[in-house]
Amino acid sequence: MLEIRAFTDVLLTHPMVSAGPIPTAQDPDGVYPYESYAETSRRPIIKTYQFLTMENDRIKVTVCPDLGGKVYSLIHKASGKEALYSIPVIRPIRILPRHFFIGGGIEVSFPISHSPVQIVPVHFQTLATVNRLFIWCGEREARFGMQWTVEYSLGEDDDFLTQRTYFYNPTSEPHPWMSWSNAGVPAHADTEFWFPNGPVLSHGDEMKTIDWAVEGPRKQEEIDRMIGFFWREPDCQAFGVYTPSIGSGLFHVADQRITPGIKLWSDGTGKHEKWITQYTKNGEQCLEMQAGPIMDQSIKNRLDPGASHVHVEFWIPTDRRLDIHSLPVPVVDLPAQEQIPLFGFARPHESELWEWVVEAYSKQKSELLPLPPGIDDNRWALSGYEELEEALRWAATVQPDQYTSWKMQLGAWYAGKDRIAEALTELEASGEDRALALAARLYRRNIGDLFKAAACYRRIRSRAFALHPQVTFERDVTLAGIGAETLEERAYWLAQTSALQDEWLVERRAALLVDQGEFEEAKQLLQCTVFQLVHQRYARTKLWLRIMEGLGDPSREVPSSLGEDDLFEFGAYREYQED
Template structure:
């Protein structure tokens, strides 16, 4: 019997610490206009989350619209086995794009991987038809203004969860995108990986192609370091993982013509297990089985104006191992694609102000203009709203007493659109402290002009902005790029925040010590700093190697795990902009 239930439950949740007051435009550790994060609280709070459960005699699927629309739980009912990794905690960690990734469940990413809305609410609707239940989640994302909808459905006799995903581009420009469905499954040493044969791209500390049947790992215990595997020419359409000690598994099947992407990710057993433990509650391990409409995660495609993309996938929970070569995509009759909702912007706290600005401009009614965000408000003009630049220019004219704040937002919006020269013109006209900070980043990163960048930071007057760790970090990077003549200035600024136990400032202090030739002190500082783990960032590793060279240490040596950086080969279009 089909049942649909909506309910609220509570999860332990570790709050996030925002990176700072500089908009994320052109930031390699962020994605504009989303706020990015620098730290996860060590102690959780209790927070409510909305859930929707779809249930029949075979399975119970629970979806959480407040966690980006992810499938939170997938239970095989005859055995009572949970087939996903489910943790009673939201404990985000440093993985791009926003550095607030959580593992487990089934995450659908768009337009970049991982999704920038993984732990925030998205829109949703439910439908209970006579023979099928539906929950549809999605939004109009704020980076480009594209729409995505993921539809999960369950028929009366289905022993599988059907996932249909639709992307639309209602804007006048083509935009890059990628998407992966990422299922976090329990991983024990005996967890078996049931994947097709064929050539596989192995992504660890090096990139290489292996033959899966001959050289691929058969179980979790065979993997000794974090590694991703991408199938190039699989000889089957299905794949999955099964854990004998738990008596459960999860399989995926789809038409390879529309869902060619197939991936396994595991941190393995041993040295890299802490990378998983950091987002669980009890240290339990998980692996990720993934599928997508693009072959691998180094590739993005363009969605043309007015275009729509649709693909369908199936998830099969089980209490026994399945033969992947016998699995076929089920024949399911789904409603016409026109029935799928075209959700708008999902979180008014991010977008309502900018909608007001656009509506006031359209009416040419200055009385409808809201106040711009203040120094303590990290809402930045939404790049996914077309034509907002004209509205922001008009707002600066209509509210001359607030023109600096509006011009900051204009500059951020333009920088988020990669219109750098126009952005710098608006930011200079603003003269607001955050505008100077963003201009400094643009001069250093985009114009390769460290002296102009340093001059921008010197114009900041408000101590709360000038001494913020994010601004201090970027200022020091700009001054360092100028050269040795700025050493005294760098020392003076870093001394003003010397009591702060901030890992990003510790990194810059170590860099300064190395620039001063005080390599032993730089090494000691890095060794005693409790860095949180961060994926695919290698600045500290490069600094460590430089310090070893400065100390005359010879021979190869792996960077210590205490630096908090992985040792993966650079691969994948995870960053919008390259790391320094």
Template sequence: MLKRVEWREPILVHESQPCGPVPTICDEEGIYPYVSFSETAERPVLRKLRMIAIENDWLKVTVCPDLGGKIHSIIDKASGKEILFHAGSVRPVRILPRMAFISGGIEVSFPIAHTPVQIEAVHAAAEQIGDRLYVWCGEREVRYGMHWTVEYSLGERDRFLTQRTTFTNPTSQAHAWMSWSNAALPARADSQFHFPTGRVLRHADVLEELEWSADRQYRLADFDRMQGFFWKTSDCTAFGMYTPSLGSGLYHIADPAVTPGMKLWLYGTGRHEAWAHQTAQRKESYVEIQAGPLLEQADNNKLQPGARHSHVEFWLPSTEPLDIRAISLPAPQLVELSRVPMFDWVKRDTTLPWLALLSAYDGSGSGVSGACSAPPEPESGCWPPSGMERLGEALHWAGAADADETNRSLWTYYRAVWLAAQDQMDVAIQLLQTLELDCAYALLGRLLRVLKQNYEASRVAYDSIESAAWRLHPQLFIERDLTLEAIGHSTLEERERWFKQVDALQDDGLVERKAAMLVSRGSFVEAKALLESYPFGSIHQRYERTLLWMRIHEALDTPNVEIPEHLGEDDLAIYGAYRVSEANKE
């Protein structure tokens, strides 16, 4: 018996604080055109999120379109067991690309990992076709303008979930992409890892290759730290995890010619387990088993204009351990790809003004006359999507056609932002230099510092900001301090004056920059004491505080000192391509 149900479920959501009003172009901790986040509220609010469940006699699978189209739950109906890790709330933690990663369920990423829409709603549709139920989730993503759709389906007699992921590129340019399916499972010391024999790349505090042996059993208790493993070779196509104490597990299989990527990520037992607790309501660890069409997360591929990519994979929930070499690749009869919906832009607060502008531009006929709504306020964090190819023309039109002078300046600012997102940096900088807007000075200051290393000109841009609120916003404060630091010791008094204006604020970034200022002044003992006294929030794959700590101890002639955990930075080797470089997107 097949059944489909849809409802809205109350969920505890810990809201995230945006980093600030400067667009995430050349932002080391962001990905344009998405807003990046600096912290997460400790107290959650209640939100109702859309859920779609499909089930047969053996499985009930729940999908949440309001969390990027992820699988929220898989229930084994015979035992009543939940197979996946359930975090208990939506509690984002700091990790690229948006500094807002949430654990639990099964995440599907595109065109970067982790998916930038984890905490966003996407389109969804569901239908029964023949003896199979389908749920489709997807959107036209705003970074490059490509379509992605993930399809989940259950047949009447299936004891596995079929997942098919499809990408198309309707734009005029080739774009880089990666994609991984990331299943989170509850972890216990006795959790067993059933993976193929082969060569693996181990990502821990070092990057190294080693052999995953067939002659031993691997359990969570065998690992004392966070680490990941990528399979470079394998002797079978299936892998998975089973936990005897829970009586449940999950296995994955796919055609290795199309979906060869296999990954295991774990926090181990011991001090790193606390990193897993950051994303949940309770102190429970989890393990991620991942698969994808590329071998490693340092890899990207390209989707050519007009091209389509599709791959199929299967998830096999189990209440007993399985022999991965005995698992056969299923071959369900799926609906033709031509019937898989390719969704359009999602109408979010961050896309609606730009869709309205394109509509007004299209309605203007020759592009010379017409009316458009006022541009978004620069404080709104609503930036022109780089994936909307024709938006440059529309912004140029609006900058000339709008009767209001302030609006014309803002349209020009947004055109400069869009051009910078297209890697037309010199043109963008020239446009920004024509504007007398605080938002333009703020972005100009960053571009001059990061791209041109013209620190004096960057300083002039920041000094041109008139609004006291913009000047003292932590994001702008930090950006300006980086510029002043790059100029050298002559700016120390100025930096100190600025810090006196925010010395009551408890902000991770401000404290970190104050410690850097003390180092620049040569006050190493004071800088060390500041870093020791402040409880920083955790952040993955970022090492600025670690480097600062090491620099302090080298100056104090106490090298090789242990990195304090309260600095909030992991000790992993730098690795991975969570995003495609802003400076070389393709």
């Protein structure tokens, strides 16, 4: 029996709060041109999602194109056991690149980890042949304009899911990329780790290489903190986990020559469990087993113009332990790479406007040109759309009443492509509030001119824009960098939003108190604020250590309420370094 079908279902979904109106170009807490987020709503809404299911007599696979093409469920039919942590609620947490990560299922990321489209729709296509079912999900990503497709397929007698991932660069420039397939599985104290022997890079509060056979944990209960493991020289090509208490497991196998990356991530039992329960509904735990074509997440490859990449891997749901050293790589008959569909931009509300701009320019018809996004519309010119450069320049000339907005978009486009000098030229020519705020970020971060950055903020005209928490935060970072002469100006702006309980503003109020020498007050402010958790950001940790130094307290312990992890800084999650 081979069957494929589509259906919709509703999930509790926690909406996200936008970080703000400044384009995410050169932003260490975002990735241009995607909007990033500052916090997760505490109360969920009901939201409908589209799902695709394919099954044979042995396994049932459910894919959700509306969640970035994630494998939502993988069921071993003989036992009825779910191999994945099948998320009952969409409750995003703050992990880069967009700070809207959800665990569980199988996530395929590209061109950075984690996927920037993890909880938004992508294109999909299905095909049922006589002896094989196919689901393809993918899009043209907005950052660089490269195309990615993940192909899930299931043969008539397969007891495994075949995943083939295809990347293609249709642009005229080479671009960096990484990709990991991240499977979230249920985690219990007795969950067993079946991974290869060999040297392993251990990433916890320190980086070190361990011998897995001697030092590696064998069960979840042996891990007492968040930690990741990357295999350097595995002695076999398979790995997996099995949980006796629920009688369910998931194993992975791939050709080591093509898909050498192996990773295990666990938050362990104890103090870091809350980092998982924040994206669950009832306190369940989840851990991650990952695979990819690159050895670890500090490395990126390059895809040249016209070049492509493809790799295949296999996921095996099971109700028993499997011997990883004897697990073969399945041999399956897949269509030629050229038959894998490639998709365009996936979300019309993000891309259509820019396609209309290019169309109007190509036809030289100003009457076809739409109006640019307003100050309350966080759509920024797609850096992955090469044709926009000349189209935006033309738009500014044929729509003179919208000159400042089109120039802002062109400046953001240049900044998103790391063409800083050209970006500043266009942003200064615009003079629009968003342009000034982005120019200030570039002057501070890329040029190192804090005085020009401060001057940009002082030119902002809209009072509402000037008092937005994102603008207030970045202005205060700039003024703090200038020194004591700006204390009065900083105090003025922070006082204007003193009633807001925004955690970004709390952080900057504490920083101001430190710079005023009010260390005890700064400490109390941070201690009485419970921050939402955020991975791989350490600004509050560094601020706390400054406070302790100012108080003459030798203690180095950082309160968990600050919401920052205690990992050693590692990995290419950020495109730009944190301040």
